[in-house]
Amino acid sequence: MKNQIPNRQVICETLSELARTDRDIMVLASDSRGSAAMAPFAKAYPEQFIEVGIAEQNIVGISAGLAHSGKKPFVTSPACFLSMRSIEQIKVDVAYSATNVKLVGISGGVSYGALGMSHHSLQDLAVARAIPGLAVLMPADRHETKKMTEALVRHNGGAYIRIGRNPVEDVYESDEYEFEIGKAVTMHDGSDLTLIAAGETVKVALDAHEALLQAGVSCRVVNMHTIKPLDEETILRAARETGHIITLEEHSIHGGLGAAVAEVVVQHRPVPMRIVGIPDEPAIAGKTAEVFRHYGISADHIKQLALSMLNA
Numbered sequence: 286m287k288n289q290i291p292n293r294q295v296i297c298e299t300l301s302e303l304a305r306t307d308r309d310i311m312v313l314a315s316d317s318r319g320s321a322a323m324a325p326f327a328k329a330y331p332e333q334f335i336e337v338g339i340a341e342q343n344i345v346g347i348s349a350g351l352a353h354s355g356k357k358p359f360v361t362s363p364a365c366f367l368s369m370r371s372i373e374q375i376k377v378d379v380a381y382s383a384t385n386v387k388l389v390g391i392s393g394g395v396s397y398g399a400l401g402m403s404h405h406s407l408q409d410l411a412v413a414r415a416i417p418g419l420a421v422l423m424p425a426d427r428h429e430t431k432k433m434t435e436a437l438v439r440h441n442g443g444a445y446i447r448i449g450r451n452p453v454e455d456v457y458e459s460d461e462y463e464f465e466i467g468k469a470v471t472m473h474d475g476s477d478l479t480l481i482a483a484g485e486t487v488k489v490a491l492d493a494h495e496a497l498l499q500a501g502v503s504c505r506v507v508n509m510h511t512i513k514p515l516d517e518e519t520i521l522r523a524a525r526e527t528g529h530i531i532t533l534e535e536h537s538i539h540g541g542l543g544a545a546v547a548e549v550v551v552q553h554r555p556v557p558m559r560i561v562g563i564p565d566e567p568a569i570a571g572k573t574a575e576v577f578r579h580y581g582i583s584a585d586h587i588k589q590l591a592l593s594m595l596n597a
Contacts, residue, residue, distance in 0.1 A: 292430040292448040293322040299434040301326050311358040315344050321361035321391045345374035352384035364390025368409035379443040380416045388445045394535035395576045396450035402567040411540025413445040414513040420444040421512040423484035428457040432464035454488050469516040475505035479523035479530050483509045486533035492584035517549050524554040531559045538562040
């Protein structure tokens with residue numbers, strides 16, 4: 286059965302369950318309880334919910350103050366605004382001040398589709414991962430979102446988490462698997478080439494794996510759910526054992542997952558590598574699937590790219 290549950294709803298459900306016994310969990314919204322699917326949490330735990338209004342800088346500062354008082358704040362705000370308008374507060378109030386704030390960027394990437402560049406968040410990973418002490422994560426489906434949220438409640442430190450808006454296809458059958466912040470998950474093993482993806486592009490990588498398998502290519506698939514701290518060991522093992530790497534991301538090709546992987550590869554184990562993402566231009570407006578196809582974030586394009594690399 287096709288998944289009909291968006292990751293934002295899973296975060297609400299998971300935090301609501303944990304908040305029953307952990308009164309330190311707080312949720313903050315910037316006039317976004319509806320778009321963040323946090324209305325049920327606000328209704329169930331009104332004393333653990335704060336509506337700040339459309340004031341992204343303020344919401345980060347308030348959350349830092351709550352963290353200093355021992356609370357575990359989760360900020361829920363559109364990724365395009367949270368990661369751009371309040372970046373100074375994230376740098377100073379969260380990272381530099383070492384506060385336990387979880388920043389959840391909702392409707393990230395090209396989720397807002399038709400609204401165009403003002404509402405796309407395709408630079409957020411680049412900015413966030415350059416801030417010292419700030420973890421950066423992207424869950425691939427509802428199961429991983431649940432595991433990630435549980436881990437983030439336990440995690441003591443600042444983090445930026447980017448999720449999409451709409452339901453995404455499952456890549457895991459259930460949440461009965463090992464999840465650890467900073468440890469990638471190898472979805473399929475392979476010896477000819479490795480696909481490294483995060484967030485919604487993990488499903489594309491899995492589809493490309495099937496296409497390559499039919500073409501006789503042994504393809505490894507790695508879900509790099511944590512962009513920072515990066516699992517360098519898994520990357521270097523892939524470079525050593527498969528000799529070719531392709532990264533896929535719903536982000537600019539500058540500064541995101543591909544750049545992070547390339548920084549490790551070029552310094553420690555140089556191998557042929559390609560970065561698939563959004564080029565240096567305002568992304569086209571359209572539904573996520575349309576934008577993905579336009580920029581070659583598709584199984585067919587990845588298959589052709591992989592074959593060309595292997596035959597070079």
